Amino acid sequence: MPYVNIKVTGGNEAPTPAQKAELIAGVTKLLQDVLNKNPATTVVVIDEVEMDNWGIGGKTVSQLRANKT
Amino acid sequence: MPYVNIKVTGGNEAPTPAQKAELIAGVTKLLQDVLNKNPATTVVVIDEVEMDNWGIGGKTVSQLRANKT
Amino acid sequence: MPYVNIKVTGGNEAPTPAQKAELIAGVTKLLQDVLNKNPATTVVVIDEVEMDNWGIGGKTVSQLRANKT
Amino acid sequence: MPYVNIKVTGGNEAPTPAQKAELIAGVTKLLQDVLNKNPATTVVVIDEVEMDNWGIGGKTVSQLRANKT
Amino acid sequence: MPYVNIKVTGGNEAPTPAQKAELIAGVTKLLQDVLNKNPATTVVVIDEVEMDNWGIGGKTVSQLRANKT
Amino acid sequence: MPYVNIKVTGGNEAPTPAQKAELIAGVTKLLQDVLNKNPATTVVVIDEVEMDNWGIGGKTVSQLRANKT
Numbered sequence: 001m002p003y004v005n006i007k008v009t010g011g012n013e014a015p016t017p018a019q020k021a022e023l024i025a026g027v028t029k030l031l032q033d034v035l036n037k038n039p040a041t042t043v044v045v046i047d048e049v050e051m052d053n054w055g056i057g058g059k060t061v062s063q064l065r066a067n068k069t
Numbered sequence: 070m071p072y073v074n075i076k077v078t079g080g081n082e083a084p085t086p087a088q089k090a091e092l093i094a095g096v097t098k099l100l101q102d103v104l105n106k107n108p109a110t111t112v113v114v115i116d117e118v119e120m121d122n123w124g125i126g127g128k129t130v131s132q133l134r135a136n137k138t
Numbered sequence: 139m140p141y142v143n144i145k146v147t148g149g150n151e152a153p154t155p156a157q158k159a160e161l162i163a164g165v166t167k168l169l170q171d172v173l174n175k176n177p178a179t180t181v182v183v184i185d186e187v188e189m190d191n192w193g194i195g196g197k198t199v200s201q202l203r204a205n206k207t
Numbered sequence: 208m209p210y211v212n213i214k215v216t217g218g219n220e221a222p223t224p225a226q227k228a229e230l231i232a233g234v235t236k237l238l239q240d241v242l243n244k245n246p247a248t249t250v251v252v253i254d255e256v257e258m259d260n261w262g263i264g265g266k267t268v269s270q271l272r273a274n275k276t
Numbered sequence: 277m278p279y280v281n282i283k284v285t286g287g288n289e290a291p292t293p294a295q296k297a298e299l300i301a302g303v304t305k306l307l308q309d310v311l312n313k314n315p316a317t318t319v320v321v322i323d324e325v326e327m328d329n330w331g332i333g334g335k336t337v338s339q340l341r342a343n344k345t
Numbered sequence: 346m347p348y349v350n351i352k353v354t355g356g357n358e359a360p361t362p363a364q365k366a367e368l369i370a371g372v373t374k375l376l377q378d379v380l381n382k383n384p385a386t387t388v389v390v391i392d393e394v395e396m397d398n399w400g401i402g403g404k405t406v407s408q409l410r411a412n413k414t
Contacts, residue, residue, distance in 0.1 A: 001285065003141060003282075004282050015311055017131065020124075025124075031282075044123070044125075046122040053252060054250075054252055058246045077169075077173065084172070086267070088173060090270060091172045092169070094265045103164065104161075111263070112386075112388055114262075181330075183283060185329070190366075193365075193389035193390075196374065197366070197369065210321065211352070214349070215382070216346065226379050230375065248401065263346055297408060301400075304400065317402075
């Protein structure tokens with residue numbers, strides 16, 4: 001019955017459908033292995049966050065990526 | 070003053086504007102009826118989650134819907 | 139498959155177990171009535187938030203309640 | 208190490224990239240000033256919520272904005 | 277830079293500190309393996325939800341556990 | 346009408362009531378200054394997360410703090 005929310009950067013860094021499926025399968029298995037949770041009722045939601053909307057160190061990811069170029 | 074977040078599948082399963090309004094009115098009334106909460110400050114946010122981004126039973130909803138066809 | 143999160147004030151304003159059960163039954167039924175969602179996989183999580191930890195209008199609820207006395 | 212999530216209305220009320228950067232810088236500085244939190248590991252995520260998907264007082268923001276016209 | 281939130285039932289079903297550490301290590305590694313995300317900035321928050329506060333199928337987990345006895 | 350959620354470590358690192366009030370006042374003012382949001386309907390929720398339940402770099406904060414001693 002666990003609920004998992006995974007937030008990652010989207011846009012040109014967004015995971016592919018296959019990668020999303022792999023994340024969902026992987027975290028569901030992890031909860032089964034570690035806590036014996038029933039996979040049938042484990043819910044996972046992935047949010048893709050635009051790089052303008054994600055900040056770390058007081059900067060948006062857009063600003064950080066631009067500085068790297 | 071309650072805050073409610075409702076996550077449902079989006080894409081071709083997304084609720085219509087009228088259904089969203091009905092959900093918001095309904096959950097606001099529920100909080101008033103059960104807990105006597107003031108509707109004026111009850112906040113509701115609906116998130117529509119893409120079917121690739123929602124998992125249950127270790128599969129994405131996209132995979133589950135495809136299996137049903 | 140919807141996921142619902144309800145945040146309300148806790149402490150001496152916390153809902154009773156019976157009220158929590160009523161909220162969970164009510165919002166699950168609402169999603170079935172409005173969107174035809176399957177109750178069996180509708181997940182609801184209630185968070186009780188301490189009055190020092192909830193703010194509205196730039197004040198904590200503790201401050202607002204104290205002002206009312 | 209704090210994590211901050213800010214939800215605001217999107218669509219034609221969405222913040223500009225410059226405003227988002229200002230919010231992220233501002234809340235990161237606030238956490239440093241008040242709690243001495245390390246800006247380097249302060250994470251901020253901004254969600255823009257469509258006006259059909261945000262409710263207050265039992266109405267969607269779309270309904271409220273239409274009433275004002 | 278991903279952010280992960282894991283909600284599980286608490287009380288007498290709460291994970292031990294060692295299990296929490298295993299979940300955090302496991303999901304951080306999963307994000308590195310699948311998406312090449314930097315573990316140093318991967319943030320994970322685990323919420324333990326009381327059984328009165330978690331609902332599935334329109335019932336609280338407390339009600340469901342009581343029915344099983 | 347914005348909604349803000351701030352998660353910080355709790356336990357012996359938990360903010361005092363005065364610091365929480367300062368965070369709530371500060372972030373409400375920030376949203377007014379940057380986006381002209383109405384403070385009266387700005388909602389802020391602070392979550393205090395136990396150090397066993399917060400992970401960064403694949404370790405719990407409890408493990409990281411212990412390593413520092």
